[in-house]
Amino acid sequence: MSSGTAIPWEDRGSLGFLPAFFATAFGIMFKPIATLTKMRRPETATDANIFAYACGFVWFLAVLIQSAFAYFVFYSRDDSIILDTHQFIINTLLEAVLSAVAAAFIPKLISWMFYRLTAFDMTSKAPPIMVYNCIAFLMGPSLLALIPGGTKPWLAFGPALAGVWMFILLLITAIARLRVRVGAAIIGSVITFLATSALVILGIFAIQFVWCSLMANASVTAPMPVTFK
Numbered sequence: 001m002s003s004g005t006a007i008p009w010e011d012r013g014s015l016g017f018l019p020a021f022f023a024t025a026f027g028i029m030f031k032p033i034a035t036l037t038k039m040r041r042p043e044t045a046t047d048a049n050i051f052a053y054a055c056g057f058v059w060f061l062a063v064l065i066q067s068a069f070a071y072f073v074f075y076s077r078d079d080s081i082i083l084d085t086h087q088f089i090i091n092t093l094l095e096a097v098l099s100a101v102a103a104a105f106i107p108k109l110i111s112w113m114f115y116r117l118t119a120f121d122m123t124s125k126a127p128p129i130m131v132y133n134c135i136a137f138l139m140g141p142s143l144l145a146l147i148p149g150g151t152k153p154w155l156a157f158g159p160a161l162a163g164v165w166m167f168i169l170l171l172i173t174a175i176a177r178l179r180v181r182v183g184a185a186i187i188g189s190v191i192t193f194l195a196t197s198a199l200v201i202l203g204i205f206a207i208q209f210v211w212c213s214l215m216a217n218a219s220v221t222a223p224m225p226v227t228f229k
Helices: 008-015 017-030 032-037 046-073 085-121 128-137 140-146 157-176 182-214
Strands: none
Touching: 008 017, 008 046, 017 032, 017 046, 017 140, 017 157, 032 128, 032 157, 046 085, 046 128, 046 140, 046 157, 085 128, 085 157, 085 182, 128 157, 140 157, 157 182
16 A cells, blocks of 8 residues: 555645645546545545545535525426425525535445455455545545536436546546456446445435425425316
């Protein structure tokens, strides 16, 4: 587990928090292996943890942007729905907080799963902490989640693009940085991506069901048609 000259995030004390964050995120997005190879402290998770928390905040902002876009572009102009603005704000904040927490801690789940799927196929044994550090920094494409989309799940271009970009980076990193055999890297990356996506989708539906159905706190509803007997 060799040390490099440092990625920008590890020098955030001198570069500044935001410049270091954006430099690291863009470096991961477009030059993942070169950026990860420069990691100066691969044996500790402190820098990776803070970066994951920062990405969690990005997802917090992403939910606010997506909701504001949906509100002003779609909901406020649609006469076929009943919109409870106060409840909409509450639901947006709740979703934003949950998204931030999930994004901040999901690298731990991904690294745990991915390591168990690929550990025996690493030509040079990378310790679990190294796998976690790489995956935490692969959250850099979270910036794409800030791109607004439509009100339907399949129109969430930004978050979907961020997820696909992370999957591609995971596959590249597994082969070129973690030295996982190609076949195992593909299988491990695909299974990890599908399992994580399934858990995220299941979590979203579960939260929406509990909050909107059982607690009757939906903010957007379609009015029932008036019928005469």
